[in-house]
Amino acid sequence: MSVLLSARGLRIAFGGLKAADGIDLDVMEGEFLAIIGPNGAGKTTFINMATGYLKPQAGQITYAGRNILGMTPRQIVRLGVARSFQLPQLFTEHTVLENTALAVAAREGVWSPFAPLLRPRFRREAEEVLDRFGLLPLAGQRADGLNEGARKLADIAMAVALRPRLLLMDEPTSGVASADKMGVVETLARVLRQSGVTAVFVEHDMDVVARFADRVAVWGQGRIMALGPPEQVLNDPDVRRDVIGIGPGEASHAAA
Amino acid sequence: MRRAGEVLLVLLAAALVLVVAWTVPWLRFVLTIALAKGLAVLGILLLLRAGQVSFGHALYLAFAAYAIAFGAARVPETLLLLPLAAIGAALLGLLVGLFVVRYREIFFGMLNLALSMVFYSLLEKFYSITHGTDGIRLPPTTFAGQVLDPETQGWAMLCLALLLSILFAVLVRIYLASPIGQALAGIKTREARLEFMGISGRRVLLSAYVLSTLMAGCGGAVLAMTTRHVTPALSYWTASGELVFIAILGGSGSVAGPFLGAVAYELTRVYAAALVADAWQMVLGAVLLLVILFAPGGLWGMGRALVGRRRQA
Numbered sequence: 001m002s003v004l005l006s007a008r009g010l011r012i013a014f015g016g017l018k019a020a021d022g023i024d025l026d027v028m029e030g031e032f033l034a035i036i037g038p039n040g041a042g043k044t045t046f047i048n049m050a051t052g053y054l055k056p057q058a059g060q061i062t063y064a065g066r067n068i069l070g071m072t073p074r075q076i077v078r079l080g081v082a083r084s085f086q087l088p089q090l091f092t093e094h095t096v097l098e099n100t101a102l103a104v105a106a107r108e109g110v111w112s113p114f115a116p117l118l119r120p121r122f123r124r125e126a127e128e129v130l131d132r133f134g135l136l137p138l139a140g141q142r143a144d145g146l147n148e149g150a151r152k153l154a155d156i157a158m159a160v161a162l163r164p165r166l167l168l169m170d171e172p173t174s175g176v177a178s179a180d181k182m183g184v185v186e187t188l189a190r191v192l193r194q195s196g197v198t199a200v201f202v203e204h205d206m207d208v209v210a211r212f213a214d215r216v217a218v219w220g221q222g223r224i225m226a227l228g229p230p231e232q233v234l235n236d237p238d239v240r241r242d243v244i245g246i247g248p249g250e251a252s253h254a255a256a
Numbered sequence: 257m258r259r260a261g262e263v264l265l266v267l268l269a270a271a272l273v274l275v276v277a278w279t280v281p282w283l284r285f286v287l288t289i290a291l292a293k294g295l296a297v298l299g300i301l302l303l304l305r306a307g308q309v310s311f312g313h314a315l316y317l318a319f320a321a322y323a324i325a326f327g328a329a330r331v332p333e334t335l336l337l338l339p340l341a342a343i344g345a346a347l348l349g350l351l352v353g354l355f356v357v358r359y360r361e362i363f364f365g366m367l368n369l370a371l372s373m374v375f376y377s378l379l380e381k382f383y384s385i386t387h388g389t390d391g392i393r394l395p396p397t398t399f400a401g402q403v404l405d406p407e408t409q410g411w412a413m414l415c416l417a418l419l420l421s422i423l424f425a426v427l428v429r430i431y432l433a434s435p436i437g438q439a440l441a442g443i444k445t446r447e448a449r450l451e452f453m454g455i456s457g458r459r460v461l462l463s464a465y466v467l468s469t470l471m472a473g474c475g476g477a478v479l480a481m482t483t484r485h486v487t488p489a490l491s492y493w494t495a496s497g498e499l500v501f502i503a504i505l506g507g508s509g510s511v512a513g514p515f516l517g518a519v520a521y522e523l524t525r526v527y528a529a530a531l532v533a534d535a536w537q538m539v540l541g542a543v544l545l546l547v548i549l550f551a552p553g554g555l556w557g558m559g560r561a562l563v564g565r566r567r568q569a
Binding site: 051072073074077078082083089090091092093094098102103105106107110111112113114115116117118122158162 | 430431433434435436437438439441442444445446448449450451452453454455456460463
């Protein structure tokens, strides 16, 4: 396996808060890497830096061997790095179908003013993506009328419609009803595995992490405290005490 | 079926304009002016879709009008002057647009206003070139080399305004349905997401801005050739405010809104001025207040609601 995304010595501070204090991380092609850690540890900041939204004060980031430091979000997404958001970022006055079709159009080139957005090819592809997420019945609904779980999925569907090579997801299951959670992640994991997408996801549900992550990175105060396969990391006594917040022997799902 | 209905509606509206102009001759001038302003308002509608309001679009209208005034003194040919003036306005729009599309909302609106007032001052102060507030009188323009009598000239201008209105209304509709047009509406709700999808919000807004200035240019050209007198007042901020006023009056839900609004505005103005000479602005203000309070979709939205209710009944 080759390294797809590589971060070296990333540092950034907001006022006195060190959100990244020397982050070194390699994301391998094809893996699912979970990022866990308490609130304020810098997990989202890492995603923001990797997608060009924030510029680290020091350090290097390369993607597929290319230096992406200083690139804009637009340039980075064009290289194949898409992201989804903790708070869904949908075009609220558009339908779910239009939202997804716009992502398809964004990939295919948006500058064709003489054919409608919902031309047959874009519509078909958008419907395909929505179908894989089980959102097809909601395709005609305006995005601001959806419930939190569906908004979350639509947000991820838009990122997937960009056909990224690397997908960064910020808490994909927050807001999804706990009864649906496993189903949602199951679907998501299948879609991503099928298309060979490498995924990095910030997650608070340890059951989801244990089941779907190939590796887990534990964030704490802007540093990576532990990194490895879930069975090893999630059973590390320090991680259990400091991050998951439970003593040895207790059930891991209590941490969510 | 729906498309056929729309084509029919457009033809009916065009026929109505011609019939009114024929039965009430002095309204021909009023309708031509209304359509010319409608063209500029269509540009305002485009920017409204992105959630942006320009309080300075009269700049492009005035620019094209003065371009016609200077051009007509040399080559008084309508079919040459009009495209040149419109393209000139669009080029100016591109230049200004590159700068103003970096800003949003109040900053976007005020920058446009400031630039239009700069242009106003230039027109007013350079008396030796522009004749200041006296303005410039235009000779009658020819149509494809033909010198027309005033009556025919009036009809020619109305037909030209009508054709341009239909052409640009169709064009804007196609544009709005396209990916760029939809991305334009995305600027209003979630511009940051556009960037994370690889779409430049600024470039999308710039395309709409240039198109809007092209239309304002066409409107200004028709206006100049119809009134045959241009003054700096064309670029004054109240002229820009008038365009926004008409956009809200007509409603931004359809490309028909600007023209509906412009015709209603000009007719209200003419009749209100005749009825209550000193208080016509108050009548207009009251009309706008009523529209905002009771018909936020403008005249177009009001008409649609009425048709919808009848269909249900």
